[in-house]
Amino acid sequence: MINLETIISTYKNELFGSFVALLLFGIIRFLTLKTVKRIGLISDINQMRTRLVMRYVSFGLFIILMVALILIWGVNFKEVGFLISSAFAVLGVALFANWSILSNVTAGIILFFYFPYKIGDRIRIQDKDFPEEAIIADIQAFSMILIKEDTGELLTYPNNLILQKGVVLIQKQVATDEDLEQHF
Incomplete structure (x- = not known):
């Protein structure tokens, strides 16, 4: 024993x-x-x-x-x-x-530490397929949720593409949490 x-x-x-x-x-x-x-x-x-x-x-x-x-x-x-x-x-x-999932999660971590824009900011992504301005509603692990001001459309934009494209800050904090919650 x-x-x-x-x-x-x-x-x-x-x-x-x-x-x-x-x-x-x-x-x-x-x-x-x-x-x-x-x-x-x-x-x-x-x-x-x-x-x-x-x-x-x-x-x-x-x-x-x-x-x-x-x-x-x-x-x-x-x-x-x-x-x-x-x-x-x-x-x-x-x-x-599923390489895109891994790249989006990695990009999400990078965005957490280095992305200069916050939820509620109005931005424009320098992309020929997405030339419109939008407000950042949420930044998640895989994607960024954007709201078009003119139509109110809710868009998801992959985090890895945010790092690859130029992002222009149009205006800081144009929307509050309460404003953004009414879109969800």
């Missing part, structure tokens, strides 16, 4: 390493999420967008934690390698088929 003392003495280094990894994960996650939240407040970014970026950051840190725990516990790399390569093969096919 195996008792707790035997397990602790046998795996003392692995348990200590796991404890340190979990502690570092908690500290880094706390500081990173606090920084993202502060950037969201300073930049006056919608809370939903801030929470979405916080989920992405938490997921990325969790993946790093899992890799660290695998390395600490010395899992057989041949077995893990086979599992990871199989997962990457399936994931690669899925992402290749």
Whole structure:
């Protein structure tokens, strides 16, 4: 019969390493999420967008934690390698088929940190297919929701295209949250 003392003495280094990894994960996650939240407040970014970026950051840190725990516990790399390569093969096919989703999510994160325009601003996207002006109603993970002022049409514009096209600020904060909510 195996008792707790035997397990602790046998795996003392692995348990200590796991404890340190979990502690570092908690500290880094706390500081990173606090920084993202502060950037969201300073930049006056919608809370939903801030929470979405916080989920992405938490997921990325969790993946790093899992890799660290695998390395600490010395899992057989041949077995893990086979599992990871199989997962990457399936994931690669899925992402290749849906590359636009991944590029839009990545663009959404970039827009969170670097996009100079806010919800309620009137903009014009320099695109031959979309020459009209519109008001930014929402910036989501995959797309930006725009409202044409003249017709009231609700448009979705992919985030990756926003980064590829020139965007001109026509007027800041022409619409309040209450004005935008009546379109939804």
